[in-house]
Amino acid sequence: MKKLSARRRHPLAALVVLLLALACTGGLYAVFAPASKAQADETAQSLAIDEGKKLFAVGCASCHGAGGQGSSDGPSLVGVGAAAVDFQVGTGRMPAQQPGAQVPRKKVIYTQAEIDQLAAFVSSLGAGPNIPTEAQYGPDGADIAKGGELFRDNCTQCHNFTGKGGALTHGKFAPSLEGVDPKHIYEAMQTGPQNMPSFPDTTLSEQNKKDIIAYLNAVNGDDTVSPGGLELGGLGPVSEGLFAWIFGLGALIAVAVWVAARTAKAKKS
Amino acid sequence: MSTNESTAANGARRDKAPAGERVADWADGRLGIYSLAKANMRKIFPDHWSFMLGEICLYSFIIIILTGVYLTLFFHPSMNEVEYHGSYVPLQGQLMSEAFNSTMHISFDVRGGLLIRQIHHWAALIFLAGMFVHMMRVFFTGAFRKPREVNWLFGFLLFVLGMFTGFTGYSLPDDLLSGTGVRFMEGAILSVPIVGTYLSFFLFGGEFPGGDFVARFYSIHVLLLPGIMLGLVVGHLILVFYHKHTQFAGPGKTNNNVVGMPLLPVYMAKAGGFFFLVFGVIAAIAAIASINPIWAMGPYRPDQVSTGAQPDWYMGFSEGLIRVMPGWEINFWGHTLVLGVFIPLVIFPLVLVAIAVYPFIESWVTGDKREHHILDRPRNAPTRTAFGVAWITWYMVLLIGGGNDLWATHFHLSINAITWFVRVAFFVAPVLAFIATKRICLGLQRRDKDKVLHGRESGIIKRLPHGEFIEVHEPLSQEQLHTLTAHEQYEPAAIGATVDENGVERKVKGSEKLRAKLSEAYYGEESQIPKPTVEEYKEITSGHGHH
Numbered sequence A: 001m002k003k004l005s006a007r008r009r010h011p012l013a014a015l016v017v018l019l020l021a022l023a024c025t026g027g028l029y030a031v032f033a034p035a036s037k038a039q040a041d042e043t044a045q046s047l048a049i050d051e052g053k054k055l056f057a058v059g060c061a062s063c064h065g066a067g068g069q070g071s072s073d074g075p076s077l078v079g080v081g082a083a084a085v086d087f088q089v090g091t092g093r094m095p096a097q098q099p100g101a102q103v104p105r106k107k108v109i110y111t112q113a114e115i116d117q118l119a120a121f122v123s124s125l126g127a128g129p130n131i132p133t134e135a136q137y138g139p140d141g142a143d144i145a146k147g148g149e150l151f152r153d154n155c156t157q158c159h160n161f162t163g164k165g166g167a168l169t170h171g172k173f174a175p176s177l178e179g180v181d182p183k184h185i186y187e188a189m190q191t192g193p194q195n196m197p198s199f200p201d202t203t204l205s206e207q208n209k210k211d212i213i214a215y216l217n218a219v220n221g222d223d224t225v226s227p228g229g230l231e232l233g234g235l236g237p238v239s240e241g242l243f244a245w246i247f248g249l250g251a252l253i254a255v256a257v258w259v260a261a262r263t264a265k266a267k268k269s
Numbered sequence B: 001m002s003t004n005e006s007t008a009a010n011g012a013r014r015d016k017a018p019a020g021e022r023v024a025d026w027a028d029g030r031l032g033i034y035s036l037a038k039a040n041m042r043k044i045f046p047d048h049w050s051f052m053l054g055e056i057c058l059y060s061f062i063i064i065i066l067t068g069v070y071l072t073l074f075f076h077p078s079m080n081e082v083e084y085h086g087s088y089v090p091l092q093g094q095l096m097s098e099a100f101n102s103t104m105h106i107s108f109d110v111r112g113g114l115l116i117r118q119i120h121h122w123a124a125l126i127f128l129a130g131m132f133v134h135m136m137r138v139f140f141t142g143a144f145r146k147p148r149e150v151n152w153l154f155g156f157l158l159f160v161l162g163m164f165t166g167f168t169g170y171s172l173p174d175d176l177l178s179g180t181g182v183r184f185m186e187g188a189i190l191s192v193p194i195v196g197t198y199l200s201f202f203l204f205g206g207e208f209p210g211g212d213f214v215a216r217f218y219s220i221h222v223l224l225l226p227g228i229m230l231g232l233v234v235g236h237l238i239l240v241f242y243h244k245h246t247q248f249a250g251p252g253k254t255n256n257n258v259v260g261m262p263l264l265p266v267y268m269a270k271a272g273g274f275f276f277l278v279f280g281v282i283a284a285i286a287a288i289a290s291i292n293p294i295w296a297m298g299p300y301r302p303d304q305v306s307t308g309a310q311p312d313w314y315m316g317f318s319e320g321l322i323r324v325m326p327g328w329e330i331n332f333w334g335h336t337l338v339l340g341v342f343i344p345l346v347i348f349p350l351v352l353v354a355i356a357v358y359p360f361i362e363s364w365v366t367g368d369k370r371e372h373h374i375l376d377r378p379r380n381a382p383t384r385t386a387f388g389v390a391w392i393t394w395y396m397v398l399l400i401g402g403g404n405d406l407w408a409t410h411f412h413l414s415i416n417a418i419t420w421f422v423r424v425a426f427f428v429a430p431v432l433a434f435i436a437t438k439r440i441c442l443g444l445q446r447r448d449k450d451k452v453l454h455g456r457e458s459g460i461i462k463r464l465p466h467g468e469f470i471e472v473h474e475p476l477s478q479e480q481l482h483t484l485t486a487h488e489q490y491e492p493a494a495i496g497a498t499v500d501e502n503g504v505e506r507k508v509k510g511s512e513k514l515r516a517k518l519s520e521a522y523y524g525e526e527s528q529i530p531k532p533t534v535e536e537y538k539e540i541t542s543g544h545g546h547h
Helices: A002-006 A013-032 A044-059 A081-090 A112-125 A144-154 A182-191 A206-220 A237-261 B002-012 B019-031 B033-040 B049-072 B098-108 B113-140 B149-171 B176-190 B196-204 B213-243 B263-288 B313-324 B339-356 B358-366 B382-402 B404-411 B415-454 B478-485 B510-523 B534-541
Strands: B081-083 B095-097 B330-332 B335-337 B456-463 B469-474
Touching (some): A044 A112, A081 A112, A081 A182, A144 A206, A182 A206, A237 B113, A237 B313, B049 B113, B049 B213, B049 B263, B081 B098, B095 B098, B113 B149, B113 B263, B113 B313, B149 B313, B176 B196, B196 B213, B313 B339, B313 B382, B313 B404, B313 B415, B339 B382, B358 B510, B382 B404, B382 B415, B415 B478, B415 B534
Antiparallel strands (some): B081 B095, B330 B335
16 A cells, blocks of 8 residues: 555546546446447347448438438437438438428338338437337327317418418428328327427327327328319319319300300391 | 180180280389380390400309308308317317308208308309409400499499408308408408507407407398499499490491390390309309318317418408518507508508599590490500509419419429519519500501501412512401401690780699690500501502502
């Protein structure tokens, strides 16, 4: 101990103590911290993460950074969760074709298996919402009318009465919800992609989301019947006015021309 | 057998007239229909499709009244809150006003209710569109000139009242879309300085939306406005009868006659048949296409709103005014003057008045006090035509502004860019339209002159012996020549003598100078092509060195 106490005023003593303290803390952390990431090398999950990482490096990293930390061209993906990846890639929005006011829906280029791998990798970067199960977005136990009320409360401002879409500022837009997979609608509400606000479970409960999806399916689904005939886009009075002018008045003027052309004419001598 | 009996009776008493004659005689003795019929049965109406536009309006108005009566049988104009238990599933158990509930009932549970509702609404849109086109026909052919100025105003009032009748009707179902429209109107009323709040409270019976407006709009929609409109329609028709119909220039047609078909039987059959055709077309459209699907919009709640909330087309220009107006506000002493809403509210009537007063401006400029029964071809009145096209352009620019969100989504444009386009076009587009139209009119006048003097281009190319190629021009027929040269051309009105016979200089009023200037703009060298004279025609067609 004498050797040690003799060197206690050595200029490097403080540094040594600091290193020792750091080593201790680090060691303790390594022992007690949740070790799923560091361990488990051979599970299916980690294989998916590895595959996802490779796909990410090829398709996403140029904008979102190699580690998903984001860059000037794309936001950080730490903490966005698997649901966001499943929505963005599953609807073809990502990978983006070009920068612009908003990235539109387009052809999906990854298979669902690849999307799941990408989702696994991104969710490994930080915890976020998971991909919902069919029990969460399926029609069982949903209240359509309640969903309609919630939809009018929270969604129609941008997406129109029955989800036909609408305009936002500077070329941005709320897309049409026609033909969108219920899972993707759920994920959109959960994660708030692009210009959409997010509606986490604390704002719209799981049951609320289920109701909204059921309502949309009832009024804007594949087998929705329009009681009044042609919907004319379901856009309200603008398309109705155009129709009245072109087909209504147009037909009546055509009839008037016809009636006026058929007249009792005096015979020419 | 009745036939045998009547034959027998006729045989017995030959002096007894047939039943029809007896009925007519009975009625004539009490109503004096004989002289009425004698005077009017042979009334002449000229034939032209554009003269039937007014009929489209009249018939759709009748259709609106008929279907509207049916709807009143089932509609409850009340804002009491009820729970929905009809047959439309996605609204089950929702709270709504009785007005909305009864409209849902009409749409889903009354036999033929939805069809009648849709006929009513489609007919309303077509009624207004028909009036617009009819008004433009009258405008561009100069049919508003003396003696028809009053009838022009009647028609204009019908259009404006039609707009408000339509708006109140659109608001009655108390759905989310129309409720937003009523809120819009409330906002416009509130923007009026000083009295705005009082007016709003008076109209809604307190704070918006209150519990009164549906019942109040109902009275206005089914009683007040249609009553006034019906009176105006009758007045409009009486004046058409009294003035007799105008006609386009043509051989045998003068300012003192009307060439066409008699009311009975030809015109009555045509008009009667046309009524059913109009009803048929509107009913077919109502059966094919949905309009105002209130079930999709849901009941009105002031805390909800949807995108794509627009009024019906005839109110669209007011929506445009408000959408493109910058949101200016002035605050002083705790009071706010919302110019962003108030200025559009002021411009709204001005847009309409601009077209309504035009006939009076034109008659002041021309100083023409004669009656006109022969219509102008639009090209022969370039300034008027250019003004009309400029006005339509103005109106259309505002309609684009009213639907700016749909332009943005459907043409992948920025809504801000559209708004700025409309702001600029509001001032610029009418001017450009005016200039372009005037030039086109003058070009057409030159072409007419050319046709009269040189004949019609036949498309036949002839090679002359010395190798020159010429196109053979066919001379026009006498009728065509008459039609192309029948219009009269005004001289620009000069300021009268400024010195009287005693050599005393008189003061020239500012209005006189303005009028002379306007007259020069209307009829000066820049604004009309002198029509060919007989001498010119003779000289050219006499054949001296002319092919």
